[in-house]
Amino acid sequence: MSDESPERGNPEELDSLAADVQRGFDEAERLPSRLERYGFAKARAVATLGNIRGVVNRSEFEDTGYTLKQLEKLAAQVPKLSSCGEYLHFRNYYTAGSVRLHSANFCKNHLLCPLCAIRRGAKTLKVYLDRYRAIIAQRGKMRLSMLTFTVKDGPDLAERFEHLKHSIEECSRRRRDSKAGNRIVTEWTKILGAVGSYEIKRGKNSGEWHPHVHIMVLHRDRFDWQALKDEWLKITGDSHVVNCTPAKHPDNPEIDFLEVCKYSVKFSDMDKDDLIEAYLVLSGCRMLFSLGEFRGVKVPEPLEDEPLDNLPFVDLFYGFFQGVYNLVATRKQGEQPYFVDPDSNHAVVAFHALVASDVGKKAILEHVPYSYQESLKKPVKRLRFPDDVIFEVRKLKAEELERKRSFQNLYKYGQVKGKPEYEPNSG
Ligand SMILES: [Zn+2]
Numbered sequence: 546m547s548d549e550s551p552e553r554g555n556p557e558e559l560d561s562l563a564a565d566v567q568r569g570f571d572e573a574e575r576l577p578s579r580l581e582r583y584g585f586a587k588a589r590a591v592a593t594l595g596n597i598r599g600v601v602n603r604s605e606f607e608d609t610g611y612t613l614k615q616l617e618k619l620a621a622q623v624p625k626l627s628s629c630g631e632y633l634h635f636r637n638y639y640t641a642g643s644v645r646l647h648s649a650n651f652c653k654n655h656l657l658c659p660l661c662a663i664r665r666g667a668k669t670l671k672v673y674l675d676r677y678r679a680i681i682a683q684r685g686k687m688r689l690s691m692l693t694f695t696v697k698d699g700p701d702l703a704e705r706f707e708h709l710k711h712s713i714e715e716c717s718r719r720r721r722d723s724k725a726g727n728r729i730v731t732e733w734t735k736i737l738g739a740v741g742s743y744e745i746k747r748g749k750n751s752g753e754w755h756p757h758v759h760i761m762v763l764h765r766d767r768f769d770w771q772a773l774k775d776e777w778l779k780i781t782g783d784s785h786v787v788n789c790t791p792a793k794h795p796d797n798p799e800i801d802f803l804e805v806c807k808y809s810v811k812f813s814d815m816d817k818d819d820l821i822e823a824y825l826v827l828s829g830c831r832m833l834f835s836l837g838e839f840r841g842v843k844v845p846e847p848l849e850d851e852p853l854d855n856l857p858f859v860d861l862f863y864g865f866f867q868g869v870y871n872l873v874a875t876r877k878q879g880e881q882p883y884f885v886d887p888d889s890n891h892a893v894v895a896f897h898a899l900v901a902s903d904v905g906k907k908a909i910l911e912h913v914p915y916s917y918q919e920s921l922k923k924p925v926k927r928l929r930f931p932d933d934v935i936f937e938v939r940k941l942k943a944e945e946l947e948r949k950r951s952f953q954n955l956y957k958y959g960q961v962k963g964k965p966e967y968e969p970n971s972g
Pocket of ligand 1: 626629630651652653654658659660661662
């Protein structure tokens with residue numbers, strides 16, 4: 546009954562997305578593999594960054610085929626992509642055996658950045674699974690199926706994407722009208738709830754853009770496949786390609802829902818020029834939609850894990866260098882940070898992490914470690930801080946000096962109790 550089976554996509558990032566929603570994803574013993582997965586994604590983001598920089602730099606000397614506006618849009622992504630995932634701040638809740646991602650500077654551009662795509666996909670998967678379980682608990686078991694619709698391949702991505710999107714919206718409108726009592730015959734009325742996503746790739750044979758949509762649907766009545774195909778052809782005018790398969794793992798729906806949420810990691814699968822083109826065309830487009838029972842599900846904005854309240858913890862700061870995440874500093878709750886290798890550049894990465902987090906800022910103001918103060922004496926250039934951090938460092942350094950000075954001044958001028966010679970009019 547399939548015209549084509551759903552494709553697997555980029556296996557590493559797809560597996561990584563799946564791993565982030567598995568039960569026990571936050572177990573302490575899984576942290577090394579989690580860091581490895583994120584490191585892999587970050588490395589791919591670095592490669593994409595290189596490609597974008599290449600295009601932007603080349604455009605100064607030759608015609609790259611991009612408009613000035615497009616080049617500006619690309620250039621604007623460079624700093625965001627380069628600092629995304631530079632550090633990861635995990636919080637180890639050691640009494641619960643749980644390690645949660647507490648903070649990171651995510652770029653949130655999941656079209657270009659595989660790391661943000663994994664986190665975004667995982668967050669999406671989780672909220673829709675939760676809704677699915679709630680619906681089943683409330684309304685009893687229903688059929689769960691995956692519908693895939695495609696349009697004819699074409700050379701113009703924007704035109705093809707619009708065509709697909711418009712066709713899906715038309716189906717959704719027919720469903721709504723039919724449910725409202727209008728005399729429209731549509732298979733779509735059988736859909737009680739649905740969540741779907743648009744996916745883009747190159748057609749295997751045509752080499753042209755091949756946009757398609759995967760929709761996870763809840764229904765009680767079986768679909769008439771032929772009727773679905775006929776209806777789709779009538780609406781699109783160019784394609785009857787519809788795939789309809791029952792969920793393969795109704796008791797373990799993560800695997801089925803993954804098919805809908807994997808759109809976010811599919812971009813890293815593309816050829817480098819295709820990725821840039823897809824980004825320029827699709828950034829700002831909604832790639833996810835829902836119907837009926839799945840309406841109104843909100844995917845949370847933050848890409849970090851949810852913190853565990855009221856449990857003791859140790860902070861773990863990882864920095865990305867030499868292609869992997871390395872532990873650079875730890876910090877016990879309420880204590881000063883401990884730098885794994887304070888004399889190396891690694892400490893700089895850790896410092897960046899600390900500066901970026903509120904707890905870190907406080908920790909540094911309270912206890913600037915000696916080795917860190919020493920490192921400040923090195924020329925700033927050698928430390929290769931990004932500009933905003935250099936600013937923070939100078940500010941913190943100045944504040945720390947100011948604090949010390951005023952502290953010393955207090956003693957010097959005897960305004961502190963316990964220096965009786967200066968105590969004013971005490972007797
Ligand atoms: Zn990112």
